[in-house]
Amino acid sequence: MHEIKEGSSEQLAPDQWEEQNLKPARPRGERKTSFQTVSLEEVKRLYSSSDIADIDIENDLAFPGQFPYTRGIHATGYRGKLWTMRQFAGFGTPEETNRRFRYLLNQGQTGLSVAYDLPALMGYDADSQLSEGEVGKCGVAVSSLADMEALFSGIPLESVTVSQTINAPASVFLAMYLVVAEKQGADWKKISGTLQNDILKEYIAQKEWIYPIRSAMKLVVDTLEFCTKHVPRYNPISVSGYHIREAGATALQELAFTLRDAIEYVEWGLRAGLDIEEFVPRISFFFNAHNDFFEEIAKYRAARRIWARVMRDRFGAQNERTMQLRFHTQTAGVSLTVQQPLNNIARVAIQALAGVLGGTQSLHTDAYDEALALPTDSAALIALRTQQIIAEETGVANTVDPLGGSYFVEALTSKMEQGALDYFERIDAMGSMVDAVEQGFPQREVQESAYQYQKALERGDQAIVGVNKYAMEDEPQQVSTLVIDESVRQHQLERLERTRTKREIGEVDRTLDKLRQAARQGDNTMPATIEAVRAYATLGEICSALRDVYGIYEEPAI
């Protein structure tokens, strides 16, 4: 029997303890020679007090609700209010998506999030030749105010908050949203919601662009300025790392490029004469929740700390709200597998848990069938229930930042912060984020990571259950998927035709001319866009008018 000496191990420094206790085990070996996160970052065998020796608890962690908000922006965490359960949905016709929205609200979902189809994302109408085969496929089809009226029919925009995933034509969708709200009798001063409107990440990752970068940035500033004055509770930008990650970035690159994009928007806003304490509190963030549990949690905690310090030290912000980073999280679509698709339910649950332990303000959980198609009703319901199980059954929402103080999590959080600051330095040296994107810097970084990850997968250094491990010849899990047929296009073409006949064409031409003029003179384009929307000018017509002035973006070879 061993004699247990009380306190003997505490007297050793952590590295000495490891030397004495773990060295002898090594000859027998560990499972692998190197352990890495999904971002291919090395993870040590053990983390202990020496790994957080540099952390100043008071200044680096503080308490929840205190600068630099590493432990969360609210003193009471989720004890006060749970995160918003906001499932991204959109497919087929506006009527079909409207039915899905009402279904989700009836099942206890607390906010809406609209997915638009590719023609909408690119600013084309359903009847454009370029839209062929794409109408209603990846999201809901919207070509004009008439479609938006059908989409939000019976959904009161003064009380339900709606997030819209739309970027290059975001100002047009904001205008359509505001006009629908106005027709419902809602007060613009009271409505809330979020516009993604993060154009920089389009050039970096998602690639749904229309205009050249600097003109597109001007449109973003127009929406910022307009909302600050007229729709004060609305969030006009959701700075998004989600797509950067999906395109292949590491967790660190997602963090660094997203926050640097946000810095760019703040700088453009300030140059337009906006007050930092007025517009920055309405900028929100959107991150991915990928497979590597602790790396993700560290990413969210680091994001809050970096943002608080950037706002205070780089921009001289003074108000708490200006320094507090609020974010939405979505589980990683790219991690879902076609093989054994029900396994995705487990992946999504664990990823969602990381988002919650990282202190997210709102969450989308992917449906298990999304590597195959857009989700069916039943798959969408399981995804929502997964969040409800985390909230109601696991107990993780009972205390604030339960992982605060973990040697591993705090060490990772600090490493993430330092890595992001190093990226900021490199980008600042290029001039600005717009310059860096024009030079293809973040694009190249992301592409390189995507390729390295693929190689790691094919070497077997990274495992995907059901794909390169535990794969099965005969697929045991058959699931039925949602099919969007071409009747959607027919339905949309008919409404578009009716809209074009019913409206007064003189008014359409007049408002589009006014919009061109505003764009040419460098005036805020929002008032003219709203007028054009009210006249039922279509999305394609409005974007064409702006293309006439701004031109189009051509991607350089990268």
Added chain:
Amino acid sequence: MDQSSRKIRVLVAKPGLDGHDRGAKVIARALRDAGMEVIYTGLRQTPEMIAAAALQEDVDAVGVSILSGAHNTLCPRIVSLLRDQGMKDTLVVLGGIVPQEDIPKLKQLGVAEIFLPGTSTQDIAKFIRENVKPRE
């Protein structure tokens, strides 16, 4: 250089409005690393532009990447345009999100193989190498 050592030439094409080019770019680089000559079209090419590029670049294979669900509209058109311009033997393969039930029809219309998510790039390179028609 004699004909037998001519490298296999592949056009990686991204038709449709979708901008998700992670897969197309990873495949392009992997095929290059596997010793092929690869031309990437860039985003948002129409079937006509893709067929014209295939002819101009004199490729042995066209790899099409589609994740948006538009494959049933776009792929058959690319195949028929290639055949119309005399490229009878050019191998056409498709990668992306394609429902099982669409696969037989696509194969019947001349798509040689459909690679679903999770396929290794080495398997794709192997398939292309084994199935391109040797040049006389």
